[in-house]
Amino acid sequence: MKILGIDTSSEVATVAIMDDDKLIGEYTINHKKTHSQKLMPMIDEMFKSCEITPNDIDLIGVCIGPGSFTGLRIGVATAKAIAHARNIHIAVVNSLESLAFNMNLSKGIICPIIDAQRNQVYTCKYSWENNTLVSIDNISVKNIDELIDEIKERYEEVVLLGEAVDLHKDKLNDLDNIYIAPNSHKLARASSVCELAFEKYKKGDVKNHYDVVPYYIRKSQAEVQYEEKLKRMGENGK
Structure with missing residues (x-):
């Protein structure tokens, strides 16, 4: 096929x-x-x-x-x-599940973000369970600062990817529990x-x-x- x-x-x-x-x-x-x-x-x-x-x-x-x-x-x-x-x-x-699928070897939380303008992003969180990509919350539009506060509260490593990563990199660089996907997988x-x-x-x-x-x-x-x-x-x- x-x-x-x-x-x-x-x-x-x-x-x-x-x-x-x-x-x-x-x-x-x-x-x-x-x-x-x-x-x-x-x-x-x-x-x-x-x-x-x-x-x-x-x-x-x-x-x-x-x-x-x-x-x-x-x-x-x-x-x-x-x-x-x-x-x-x-x-x-x-588009968010497609981005998350790029990180199919990740063991943490995968959080793709896409620019939604006005300091907002389209986002959803995913994880791999039994070799299957599973969404662990709903697709939503969030202010980037609100999303950053959510990430700070998580104890797991959060993998970030998507075009909005570069757009908001100055704010994201301050987070300790994130991993930015490599360029080959980020977009x-x-x-x-x-x-x-x-x-x-x-x-x-x-x-x-x-x-x-x-x-x-x-x-x-x-x-x-x-x-x-x-x-x-x-x-x-x-």
Whole structure:
């Protein structure tokens, strides 16, 4: 079974192809969020390099969020288009579990963080139990200072990874009980999306492309500002 993995939930654009348990190609760019320009050329180039075509793909794994609103729409729309053309299923993966999967040898608490703007992060905590990645709390949006206070109270080592680690590194460097993931594992990897998608496929946890939508958690900043503008206009019109 050949699986195409796609993750555009952050500034990183990453795609991969896995053939059952074998990773045969992975392409990652961590340079500006111009996913609309880069994603399809990345996929096309990877197909050529791996000497396969879209007709060889049996399943698509796509990261649905949380993360960049625009990036998520681009990644999900691309996955849906390919799945529709091929009439194949999609396995959806959230961006935090995909990041946590990068640290599959960790024995501590894994805490991925993704920038949510305004000093906030999308986050969730995970651990490995019997070779299975398990979430130990709910996905949420937290102020980075609130999350740091939570980490300080834990007696275990906490592994931090995700693009927001670099954004808040000055605050995180003061913590004694953390381990910052190495650069090779710190950011999104489509190979992790592929592996999680394969596990979900084996459990029957797949979707028709019509049913796949981005996972936003909250409204975009543009939507919030628009609603505030309408509210002010309404108040001024009274």
